[in-house]
Amino acid sequence: MAHNPLVSIVVPARNAEATLARALDCLLDQEIGDWEAIIVDDASTDRTPAIIADYVDRDARFRTLRACAHSAAGARNSGIAAACGHWLMFLDADDWVDASFLAKMLAALKTAPDAVAAYCGSRRVMPDGELTPSSIATEVAIQPFETFARRCAIRTHALLVDRETIVGLGGFDASLRTCEDWDLWQRLARLGRRWVMVDEALAFYRVGPNSLSRNSTQMLADAEIVIARGFSPDPRVKHPASVHANGAIDANGCTASEALAWFALWNAASDCGRGSRSINPQSLRALPVGRKWAREIAKVVFDGLMAGSLSVPAQLAARWDRFGGSLAELIIELGNVWGDPVAGRRAQYHLEQMLLDCDDLAAPRRLARTLGIRVDARNPTSTELPEGIDQIYAYLMMDGRIEARVQFGALGTVTRRHWIELILDVVPPERLALGAGADTSNMFAAEASLSMAGHRSDPDSHFGELARLAAEAQRLVRSSAEPAEPLAAPRRKPAAGDRDDDRTSFWNRHFATEDPWKYGSPYEQEKYERQLEILPAGPIGRALELACAEGHFTRQLAPRVGHLTATDISAVAIGRARERSGDQPNVEFSVLDLSADTLPGEMDLIVCSEVLYYLDDLAELQRVAKKLVEALAPGGSIISAHAFVLGDNVERTGFDWNTFGAQAISETLAATEGLVLERSIETELYRIDRFRRLSPDDVATEPMIDHVPIRAPVEISVARKIVWGGARALRRDVARGERRQRIPVLMYHSVADDGPAALARYRCAPAAFGSQMAWLRANGFHAINSEQLEWFIANRQPFAGRPVLITFDDGFQNFADHAWPILRANDLTAEVFLVTDLVGESARWDAVSGPPTPLMDAGTVRRLAGEGAFFGSHMATHRAIDGLSSSDLAAELLRSRMFIERWTGRPTTAFAAPFSVTDRRLGRLAKECGYRTGFGGRHGPAGLDCDLIDLPRIEIRGDRSLDDFVAIVEAVLE
Secondary structure, eight states: OOOOOSEEEEEEESSOTTTHHHHHHHHHTOSOOOEEEEEEEESOOSSHHHHHHHHHHHOTTEEEEEEOOOSHHHHHHHHHHHOOSSEEEEOOTTOEEOTTHHHHHHHHHHTOTTEEEEEEEEEEEOTTSOBOOOBOOGGGGTOHHHHHTTOOOSOTTSEEEEHHHHHHHTSOOTTOSSOHHHHHHHHHHHTOOEEEEEEEEEEEEEOOTTOGGGOHHHHHHHHHHHHHHHTSOOTTOSSOOGGGTTOOOGGGSOOHHHHHHHHHHHHHHHHHHHTOOOSOGGGGTTSOOSGGGHHHHHHHHHHHHHHHHTOOHHHHGGGHHHHHHHHHHHHHHHHHHHTOHHHHHHHHHHHHHHHHHTOOOSSOEEOSSEEEEEEETTSOOOBOOOTTOOEEEEEEEETTEEEEEEEEEOSSBBOHHHHHHHHHHHSOHHHHHTTSOHHHHHHHHHHHTSOGGGGGGOTTBHHHHHHHHHHHHHHHHHTSSSOOOOOOOOOOOOOGGGOOOOHHHHHHHHTTSSSTTOTTSHHHHHHHHHHHHTSOSSOOOEEEEESOTTSHHHHHHGGGSSEEEEEESOHHHHHHHHHHHTTOTTEEEEEOOTTTSOOOOSEEEEEEESOGGGSSSHHHHHHHHHHHHHHEEEEEEEEEEEEOBTTTOTTSSEEOOSSOOHHHHHHHHHTSTTEEEEEEEEOSSEEEEEEEEOOTTOOOOOOEEEEOOOOSOOOHHHHTTEETTOOSBOHHHHHHHOEESEEOEEEEOEEOSOOOGGGGGGEEOHHHHHHHHHHHHHBTEEEOOHHHHHHHHHTTOOEESEEEEEEEEEOBHHIIIIIHHHHHHTTOOOEEEEOGGGTTSBOGGGGGGSSOOBBOOHHHHHHHHHHTOEEEEOOSSOOOGGGSOHHHHHHHHHHHHHHHHHHHSSOOOEEEOGGGOOOTTHHHHHHHTTOOEEEEEEESOEETTSOTTSEEEEEOOTTSOHHHHHHHHHHHHO
């Protein structure tokens, strides 16, 4: 019985005398020899038949057929009919594969017995022998049919496929002049069987000036047929997988029209590479215009240029003059078709960067918007900008080698001094000095030390143009209707020597501000009512009020007692109390330090409200408690009203003060000889106790404890010091004991319950946001701003405790309505990045998703800045910066910063890139426009080794749970 080979290799050949031997030799080189090669001579008129005969004579594994198909598809079908191997391979006469191709492909198939095909990566071979980088479509192994419905992702010979399956599918469609392999792979994938990937470039594809793939008109016509088949039922496939029976799923990726537009784009770029234009720009209309597609568009154009110009990546920029003009026209037309010229410019920037990333800049490369040059890092000279150029891509050269690469937006001539500053940013001075003469080195250093003012003396220079834009922005800001806030002085931390141990002086300074605790608030008044409610029954003769402050409670207590002595350590407070209650005939006022001074005796009532936790420690509290007992007449009462403090019990709701609180005070008074607790009114935040001094014959009874709710609203100044439900960690404890190298920078957008469904991930419900902020507060986190973050990173100082930077993009009104009250209630702050041209309007950039969300107006920004919120720039218009010209980008950076400074009265030094989109121009231009910190598209925690102008953030999505939030933040602490 004849042995059937494992692999049948079909090689169509028509007039292939120049390349056929190379193709057949690669088969002889294979590490596995169990194959047959069926060479189909498709009516050749050159030496092809003789070459075939020679190989057939030399090796019995070669067989030959003659055909008159006049097409690769027909010739391959003839070979399929004659093949008898289990696996099929299709090798064109001008291509070849690596010697390990069969061994590696068969090994992959052996690990996947259910697979119908194995595929590998490929490389183009240009006429000069240069190879393009490897290309492989990883998505084929995941979604074969959905991929092939949209594009041909695999070279013809980069595949081993099951022969019987191919026969059952009818082989190649010979009616297609091109794309016939794509059509067959699509039908094969519709069966729903597995494809395995060999992630190596084992297939080599020769490209020449006469390749059929360079006929863009024919390619586009055939592709339209194949794509239409992919998005509809295909009766040629008798038993498709049910999920693929009706064709590709539009929701799973691009539509049929979009897939055809991508293919048209590749062909249009290929045409440009050949110096021709045959593709109608209207065929590109279905391409996605969104900013996230700009790089994908550039990649497709890049690949098409390689094929059309017969160039490898390193040659493209040098050959710009051959195709740059037609290519720039194509991209402009693309922007016009979209109705969005900025989107076209964005693709242009991406493409030019890709071209120059591959080039050695052996000579200057002038593209449409970018000038690529080499610069002598030790002796730079001024660079004039050609017309239309607004960015420079430069290699800094030293000793004939590339020392560094810089890319930056250029608004005018780049002067020698400008180059020196750029060079010193990326090349250490000691490195510059190596190999340079002392005179050269000293001169370089002297020039570098000149002031920036010198840059602006030349109006045609980059910095001269920047100065003009700054002046223009300043005029616009000054002419706005919004009044300017004076720039606030930087906040100064108290120096170590600022602490005043003299209690009297401390409290007099404290009462320099009238009503420091908002005594008239509903919260305080409800507390006063409950103190009056707990007073002992019957007449009260002599009463002593300790720490009466400004006399708000004094006036309410006086009618309930015979005589009231109101005291306070502060003469300022007593003065105000006397003014408030001086008309009460039974009240006298005096300055008294309850710890140091002797208390008047024989009192029937002593009231000490919100004061005992200002004593130094529990020992002093115990001493004062004894003084209170001694000042009472037998049977007299003490009313103590104090808040719960986390220091007493971290597991229950309390104030995060660095002292003891109501629990310790109550326990100390109860333990004081002669005192007994009679009654308590206890709320979640404070307790009011009435103690009685026992008379000799008194018998203590069980105290009455009333648990009551707090009905009055809690003022924000009070609420921000409360940790509801208790804490897992106290800020002061973690500040003493923890040092870390990185912190979370959280990124939010909208805080609202409702909004467009398409924006759900960017919208956090107020209740969810409240739970997140409460978790941060309960776990010892404190909020910082970008200036503080900058200080830690710039000084490489480890972060103390658990800092978090909470940021909001866009400046929605719902930040003021929902987020800011929650932040303040948790003693946190945030930094909001504003779109300054649209302040007071709405987020028009989201209009495609639904009704745009309103934005804060300037007055709201001013109010929140006064309350402790911080603000930075989200640019002026919210356009993605990679589509802005360098001049427009600089203008937005300047205008936005100046408006925010006008509204807030504080310097603005931070920005966040809209849509988190950045490019290599942004960081340097931002610094030149007055910014020191920036947030781009990088995800993750911010660490001490981060670039200040490109800091990462962690997006907090609105469609995730509190557990997800906790896991994200805790991961940073690890």
